[in-house]
Amino acid sequence: MRIGELSARTGTSRRLLRYYEERGLIASTRCANGYRDYDERLVDRVLQVRGLLDAGLPTRIIKQILPCLDKPRVIYFPDATPEMLATLEQERDRMTERVECLTRNRDAISEYLDAVKAYNGQR
Amino acid sequence: MRIGELSARTGTSRRLLRYYEERGLIASTRCANGYRDYDERLVDRVLQVRGLLDAGLPTRIIKQILPCLDKPRVIYFPDATPEMLATLEQERDRMTERVECLTRNRDAISEYLDAVKAYNGQR
DNA sequence: TCAAACCCTCACACATGTGTGAAGGTCAAA
DNA sequence: TTTGACCTTCACACATGTGTGAGGGTTTGA
Known part of the structure; x- marks a missing residue:
């Protein structure tokens, strides 16, 4: 999905989605035209990031702990x-x-x- | 006690103690020479404020909820x-x-x- | 073909919590 | 009396999360 849809589905401004990406909290691929393309799973991820941010954790820390928070735990x-x-x-x-x-x-x-x-x- | 002692006992910089006062989170009286004079109970109060700040609450909100957090509940x-x-x-x-x-x-x-x-x- | 609705990057702006330092007053001990 | 450790206010500075808008490309539907 593109940034507009992710924004709508997470209640997060496009600006912030780009910011989270810049901080390494979410990833996106690029379409041929340069538009960001997001995976379906990013919806949950963004919500999780926002929860942690709201709980007072800085992006720096969130980035570090996110890898252990993935649903199918990577062993x-x-x-x-x-x-x-x-x-x-x-x-x-x-x-x-x-x-x-x-x-x-x-x-x-x-x-x-x-x-x-x-x-x-x-x- | 003066600001230096409160600072030492709470592990909070003088700068921040003045800032918390400016935001209405803690109060102080003034000695004749203009020095701030703090009540003994301020130690706990400062620690509580710091905990809430660290938990992500802004001073604006902390100020609002502090009155309901006093030990001997004011009825x-x-x-x-x-x-x-x-x-x-x-x-x-x-x-x-x-x-x-x-x-x-x-x-x-x-x-x-x-x-x-x-x-x-x-x- | 043109307008609307997307998307991009870049940059300036703002609030908040916090650090730091300047310029100066007070007090206690040497 | 002077030094050093306190205290005062004021101001600039910085990181962080977030808003806003400029300048410009793409896509879609009338």
């Missing part, structure tokens, strides 16, 4: 250098911290909202 | 306008999405790392 490990594995472990731990922080604070907000609801319901 | 609801409650609910949902996205992807990384470990252990 091709030799490409994982020790440095890369260390980075991955570190990033996994940072993600865990984020999850905990977010969960903790979200629960506090929930409690607050519940309390307000109870207060208003009782009046 | 003083009239200040919560309907618009603010709507914002809170929306932000709570966004946080939930972030948590889910992060968890999903972190688990995938974990699986990948486990697989690599098993592969290397078996050789």
Whole structure:
């Protein structure tokens, strides 16, 4: 599919799709006329990238972790250098911290909202 | 305490502490000589702010949700306008999405790392 | 054939979080 | 009294994600 369709199907501006490509997060082939041609699977990929970006991860990190996120897990490990594995472990731990922080604070907000609801319901 | 101590105890640059204050995330009083004076509780507050920032929330949102995050919950609801409650609910949902996205992807990384470990252990 | 709707690259612009340094005031210890 | 370690404000700078538009090619349908 071309960039317009991918843009529509992912709710992502063409500008950003080109940016993600420039950052190595998604790939495209080129038609004879120079237009980008995207694979069907890119739809999920773009959505995943956006989720991670929204969760606060920079493209630099997303690019590093994406290879381990592919659906049919590639059992091709030799490409994982020790440095890369260390980075991955570190990033996994940072993600865990984020999850905990977010969960903790979200629960506090929930409690607050519940309390307000109870207060208003009782009046 | 003065800014230097708060900086040391939170691992946050003075520059950022002033920035957080400018954004209304933390407060300080002033000594006679103009120096900022921070309350002991600011240590936790700064750490919380940093956690939320690291989790991807902008200062604008953090400022809005901080009031519901105070330890001894202030049961003083009239200040919560309907618009603010709507914002809170929306932000709570966004946080939930972030948590889910992060968890999903972190688990995938974990699986990948486990697989690599098993592969290397078996050789 | 011409207009509309695509696509391309390139570049400037903006908000946000953060670093760095200048120019200068305060305070404590030597 | 002077030095050094603090503090102040202000301003410029940078990376990152994202918007916008210029200048120009391609494709499709009226």
